Amino acid sequence: MASSFVIACVGKPSAGKSSFLNAVTDASAKVGNFPFTTIEPNEGIAYYPVACPCAKMGVSERCKPRHGWCEGGRRHVPVRLLDVAGLVPGASEGRGLGNQFLDDLRHADVLIHVVDASGTTDASGRETRGYDPVDDIQWLRQEVEAWIWGNLDRKWAGVVRRHVAVKASPVETLHAQLAGYGTPRDVVQRALDRLPRELVGEFSRWEAGKELRRFVGAFLDERFPTIVALNKIDMADSDKNISAIMKRYHSKGGALVDGVRIDNIVLTSALGECFLRKMQKQRYISYETGSDDFSTDAPGLKPLDEKAGRRLETIRDLVLFRYGSTGVQEAIVKAVDALGYIPVFPVKSLSTFGAPQQGAAFRDCVLVRPGTTVREFAKKLHSQVIDRGYAGAETIGGIQLGESDVIVAGKNNVIKYTVSE
CATH class of the missing domain: 1.10.8.470 (Helicase, Ruva Protein; domain 3)
Structure with a gap:
């Protein structure tokens, strides 16, 4: 979702x-x-980084987001942009x-x-x-x-x-x-x-x-x-x-x-970022968005020509070193x-943090408005199944959640819903 x-x-x-x-x-x-x-x-899709609970729960190797990606407990959640x-x-x-x-x-x-x-x-x-x-x-x-x-x-x-x-x-x-x-x-x-x-x-x-x-x-x-x-x-x-x-x-x-x-x-510097991404994608440099520098000597990188090298040095001097990033x-x-949006991680199991009998953990992450309650999120997640069949909710540690409990990051934003048959 x-x-x-x-x-x-x-x-x-x-x-x-x-x-x-x-x-x-x-x-x-x-x-x-x-x-x-x-x-x-x-329209386009950008990515918003949030702390993923996979690191805290020791399941980073099994964290496989359905959308976006996660590296070392840093989750990149897709957000929608309109031009x-x-x-x-x-x-x-x-x-x-x-x-x-x-x-x-x-x-x-x-x-x-x-x-x-x-x-x-x-x-x-x-x-x-x-x-x-x-x-x-x-x-x-x-x-x-x-x-x-x-x-x-x-x-x-x-x-x-x-x-x-x-x-x-x-x-x-x-x-x-x-x-x-x-x-x-x-x-x-x-x-x-x-x-x-x-x-x-x-x-x-x-x-x-x-x-x-x-x-x-x-x-x-x-x-x-x-x-x-x-x-x-x-x-x-x-x-x-x-x-x-x-x-x-x-x-x-x-x-x-x-x-x-x-x-x-x-x-x-939007053009500077575009050029850095292009060079990174073509394997001329090693670079991550938001970084204050790039590398040209990492293993597997291709050699730069003089023109591209000069432009990269200009971006490094006038943007990255001066301002810390693009x-x-x-x-x-x-x-x-x-x-003030809050990341919520709905799971089907609080032991595997995924669907029972499946290896992947923390497949989904949804950003919700501040003040969203446990029951409101159930309706947002699936109005036909989870909301209508709502029978309860709990978070890490088997703590039961009330329908009117407000979702708070780091407290109760990993949620398992129970649905009546």
Whole structure:
């Protein structure tokens, strides 16, 4: 079974979005088949590393994931990426591919905003020199906010009248309007919790241009957590642009600025990662994504020509040694971490950690939202069999789990379900 959430890669044209997607989804042969039934042309699969219980339980040699892979207790779990149409200023008014972009966002749970830190593309993605990208993060946020607010604004008077007539709660009224954005009720509630209590208490008097607009900003913070990938970090003007962006988004206490926390800004070189992966795949170097270096003298490697050698040394000097990695793996990790997802390992036996009489252990790993209960996961795992026939659940050590127990990583996230006949 696969995790259902989606990471959307967003940004203006030519920011390096497609290169970023290629850098994080170039699966090697050992990965095996994808866990998703349908992969559209603008989608891909990346891998999120988690601690696998196989090492702790002493069964690493039998750990054989159905999807992804596990090495030394480090499990690489597949996650879904969506390459969203390039956004330009004015998208909320239909400019460019704005309507397509904004519609694609309905399917996303978290955003990775790829920003061209080099200043070699303008706000519309046209090639230039000396462009200052410091505003790129802000205007993307403003476009998404204008899109959602505009949709609500057009019908707000009628929404308020119905709210008063049926005596609904603010969360009920807003959830009904925002359900089309793939929004769970708890997200709407958390957005309201960001506002002063007295403001929520005056909900029936909200004006679209004031209180509603303020709510939309809070809603975006909850609905679309955003990771910023400052890309093309090895180009000439990137250093000064990165410094300006970091200065703008630095805030005491790590508060959100334009929906972004400074610790969720990652420095990346997508093209550098693509080239390293290509050289690794062709057996010219030994390299692992996320590493701070590569090797050219490991056994079995082919000799490099001068041109490839020079390019590798440039990547080593300007990216790996300077920043510690190409940053692309870190961006994926931060995107999943921003959602707080928890890895769950359903097993059929707590003695073999697999199906009885079978050698393979920990075949499946599913990432679930924080707060998911044991029974909710049963329904997610198999609504027709496990949920309907639910007779109990237990975890390592034979500890019985209650239906309402919240799943916690490292505590009760290895689960065996018992099903009635």
